[in-house]
Amino acid sequence: MISDIEIEVLRLSLKIAGWAVLCSLPFAIGISFLLSRRQFPGRFVLDGIVHLPLVIPPVAVGYILLLVLGRQGLVGSWLYEVFGVTLVFSWQGAAVAAAVMAFPLMVRAIRLSLDSVDQKIEAAAQTLGASPLRVFLTITLPLITPGILTGTVLAFARALGEFGATITFVSNIAGETRTLPIALYTLLQAPGSEDAALRIVGISIALALLALLASELLARRVARRLTGEPS
Amino acid sequence: MTHLSVDIQKHVGELQITAEFESDVGGITALHGRSGAGKTSIVNMIAGLDTPDSGRITLGGQVLFDSDKGINLPPHLRRIGYVFQEDRLFPHLTVRRNLLYGASRASHSDTVLNFDDVVDMLGIASLLDRQPHHLSGGEKQRVAIGRALLSGPEILLMDEPLVNLDMERRGEILPFIEKLRDATGIPVLYVSHATEEIIRLADIVVMISEGKSVAVGPVEDVMSRLDLRPLTGRYEAGAVLNVRVGEYNLDDGLSSLNFAGGALLVPQVDAPIGHDLRVRVRARDVSIALTPPHGISILNVFPGKILDMAETGTAQMDVLIDIALPGGIEPCPLWARITRRSATELKLETGLVVHALIKAVAIDRHSLGQ
Numbered sequence: 001m002i003s004d005i006e007i008e009v010l011r012l013s014l015k016i017a018g019w020a021v022l023c024s025l026p027f028a029i030g031i032s033f034l035l036s037r038r039q040f041p042g043r044f045v046l047d048g049i050v051h052l053p054l055v056i057p058p059v060a061v062g063y064i065l066l067l068v069l070g071r072q073g074l075v076g077s078w079l080y081e082v083f084g085v086t087l088v089f090s091w092q093g094a095a096v097a098a099a100v101m102a103f104p105l106m107v108r109a110i111r112l113s114l115d116s117v118d119q120k121i122e123a124a125a126q127t128l129g130a131s132p133l134r135v136f137l138t139i140t141l142p143l144i145t146p147g148i149l150t151g152t153v154l155a156f157a158r159a160l161g162e163f164g165a166t167i168t169f170v171s172n173i174a175g176e177t178r179t180l181p182i183a184l185y186t187l188l189q190a191p192g193s194e195d196a197a198l199r200i201v202g203i204s205i206a207l208a209l210l211a212l213l214a215s216e217l218l219a220r221r222v223a224r225r226l227t228g229e230p231s
Numbered sequence: 232m233t234h235l236s237v238d239i240q241k242h243v244g245e246l247q248i249t250a251e252f253e254s255d256v257g258g259i260t261a262l263h264g265r266s267g268a269g270k271t272s273i274v275n276m277i278a279g280l281d282t283p284d285s286g287r288i289t290l291g292g293q294v295l296f297d298s299d300k301g302i303n304l305p306p307h308l309r310r311i312g313y314v315f316q317e318d319r320l321f322p323h324l325t326v327r328r329n330l331l332y333g334a335s336r337a338s339h340s341d342t343v344l345n346f347d348d349v350v351d352m353l354g355i356a357s358l359l360d361r362q363p364h365h366l367s368g369g370e371k372q373r374v375a376i377g378r379a380l381l382s383g384p385e386i387l388l389m390d391e392p393l394v395n396l397d398m399e400r401r402g403e404i405l406p407f408i409e410k411l412r413d414a415t416g417i418p419v420l421y422v423s424h425a426t427e428e429i430i431r432l433a434d435i436v437v438m439i440s441e442g443k444s445v446a447v448g449p450v451e452d453v454m455s456r457l458d459l460r461p462l463t464g465r466y467e468a469g470a471v472l473n474v475r476v477g478e479y480n481l482d483d484g485l486s487s488l489n490f491a492g493g494a495l496l497v498p499q500v501d502a503p504i505g506h507d508l509r510v511r512v513r514a515r516d517v518s519i520a521l522t523p524p525h526g527i528s529i530l531n532v533f534p535g536k537i538l539d540m541a542e543t544g545t546a547q548m549d550v551l552i553d554i555a556l557p558g559g560i561e562p563c564p565l566w567a568r569i570t571r572r573s574a575t576e577l578k579l580e581t582g583l584v585v586h587a588l589i590k591a592v593a594i595d596r597h598s599l600g601q
Contacts, residue, residue: 123280124319126306128382129336138332142323226323 013179017159020098032110054104062168093170098159106151113147153215239286248442259419264439279306312384318371320363327359333382369400390422430511469513476506491563492554497594514568516593520586531589
C-alpha cells in the first residue's frame with residue numbers, strides 16, 4: 001500500500017521537522033519573552049531578524065545559510081574545525097533550514113499568547129514570595145501552553161513543507177535530505193511519475209490533517225485544565 | 232507589633248504622590264480617599280510592584296526601599312501579603328494549590344498560620360478541589376485573602392477588595408476581614424474609598440487627597456473632622472461614636488448602646504453585651520429641637536451645646552453639637568445637617584443649648600464597626 005521509498009521519505013521528513021521544532025522551541029520561548037516583556041535597544045532589529053524568513057524568498061534564506069554555515073562559512077568552518085560537524089548535504093542541515101523557516105511562526109504564536117497573559121497575575125505570584133524564575137515556570141509557562149502548542153504545530157507543518165531553503169542549503173540527496181516536498185519535486189521532474197507524485201501529495205495531506213487533529217485534541221485538553229471548563 | 236513607616240514621593244502622570252505615614256497598630260489602618268487619589272499607587276510601592284522616585288519604606292525594622300542608599304527589595308523578598316481589587320487567582324491551579332502557592336515562604340516566617348484554621352475561618356473548605364473559574368466573586372475574593380494570609384506576611388495589604396463585588400457579596404466578605412483582624416493578629420493596611428467600610432473596619436485612618444496624605448489619626452477623629460468633610464464625602468458625613476453594647480429589650484427588639492452622651496437606642500445589634508463598637512451617625516440623620524420634643528416618634532434625644540456651625544451648601548449647613556453628659560471629661564461631638572432656613576428660624580448660634588434627635592432606625596448594621 002505504501003512503498004519502502006515512501007516510508008523512508010516520510011520518516012526522514014518527520015525526523016527533520018521534529019528535530020527542527022524541538023531544538024528551536026526553547027529559543028522561540030526565550031525570544032518571545034524578550035520581545036513581549038522587555039524593553040531594550042535593538043528590540044526592533046531582533047524582531048525584524050526573527051521575521052525575515054517569513055518575507056524574503058526561501059531560496060535566499062538557503063543561500064544565506066550556505067554562506068554562513070557552509071564549510072567555508074564563518075560559523076560553518078568553526079563548527080567543522082571544533083566539532084567536525086558538516087551541516088551541508090546532511091539531514092541536520094535540513095533540520096536547521098526547516099527550523100529557521102519555521103521560527104517566525106513559532107515566535108508569533110508564543111508571543112501572542114504571552115501578550116495575553118495577565119501580568120497582574122504574575123505580580124500576585126511575586127507578592128506570594130515567588131522569584132521571577134519561579135513565576136515564569138509555575139505561572140507564565142502553564143498559562144502560555146496553548147500558544148506553545150499552536151506555535152509548535154504551525155512550525156511543524158511549515159517545517160514539513162519546507163522546500164526552497166532546504167534544497168538550496170542541503171541539496172536533494174535521497175535518504176539524507178530528500179523530504180516529502182523535495183521527493184515530490186523530484187518525481188515531477190521525471191516523466192511518467194504522475195501517480196507516484198500524487199501519492200506523495202496524498203501522504204502530505206494525510207500528515208497535515210493528523211497534525212491538525214492532534215493539536216486540536218491537545219489544545220482542548222489544555223483549555224480544560226486551564227479553565228476547568230469543557231470547550 | 233509590626234511597624235510600617237512610609238515616606239515616599241513619585242510622579243504618576245499628572246499626580247504627584249507624597250505619602251508620609253506610620254502605622255504600628257496591630258489592627259486595621261485604612262488608606263481612605265476618593266478614586267484616583269493615588270491610594271493604589273501607594274500600596275503598590277509598599278509591595279514593591281512599583282518604584283517610588285524617592286523616599287524610604289521600612290517594615291518591622293527591615294528597609295524595603297531607600298532611594299538614598301539605593302535599596303529596593305524585589306516584591307518576592309518583602310514579607311507582604313497583597314489582596315488586590317481583582318482576585319488574581321491562578322486560573323490553572325485548584326483552590327488548594329492557589330492557597331499553598333506562598334507556603335514555601337510562610338515556612339520561613341514567624342507568622343505561620345495553620346492551613347485548616349484559615350480555610351475554616353474563611354469558610355472555603357468545600358471549594359478546595361475546584362478551579363477558580365467555578366467560584367463566585369465572593370468566594371474568589373475569600374480564597375485570595377486566604378492565599379495572602381498563608382504566605383506568611385508581616386502585613387496584609389488590601390486594595391479595595393470589595394470594590395468589584397455587589398452589595399450582597401460585600402456583606403459576605405466584611406465579617407471575614409473583621410475575623411482575620413481579630414484571629415490572626417496580622418496588621419492590615421486597608422485601601423478604600425467607601426466610608427462605610429472605613430467606619431466598620433479601620434482603627435487608624437490615613438486620609439489621601441490628590442496623592443498626598445493629608446491626615447492621620449483614629450477613625451473617630453478623622454471621620455468627624457469638618458475640615459476633611461470634602462474628602463470624607465458629603466452624603467456620608469457624620470460623627471463616629473465609641474459605644475458599649477448594653478441591654479437588649481426583648482419586647483421591642485431594641486438594643487441600647489451606652490456612650491459618653493447617654494444611651495442610644497437602635498434596632499437589635501448583633502454583638503454581645505459589654506462589647507465595644509463604633510457607630511457612625513450621619514449628619515443627615517440628626518435633627519435639632521430647641522426644647523425636648525413631645526408627641527414625636529424619635530426615641531433618641533440628647534441635650535447638648537452647639538460648638539460650631541458651617542455652611543455646606545446653598546441651602547444647608549452642618550451644626551456640631553457636644554452631647555457629652557454633664558461631668559463628662561471629653562466632649563462627645565455629633566453633627567446635624569439642617570437647612571439654613573431652620574437654622575435662621577431657630578436662631579441657632581454657637582453656645583446655644585439644643586436637643587439633638589436621632590432616628591433609631593437610621594442606625595443599621597452598616598453603621599456599626601467592631
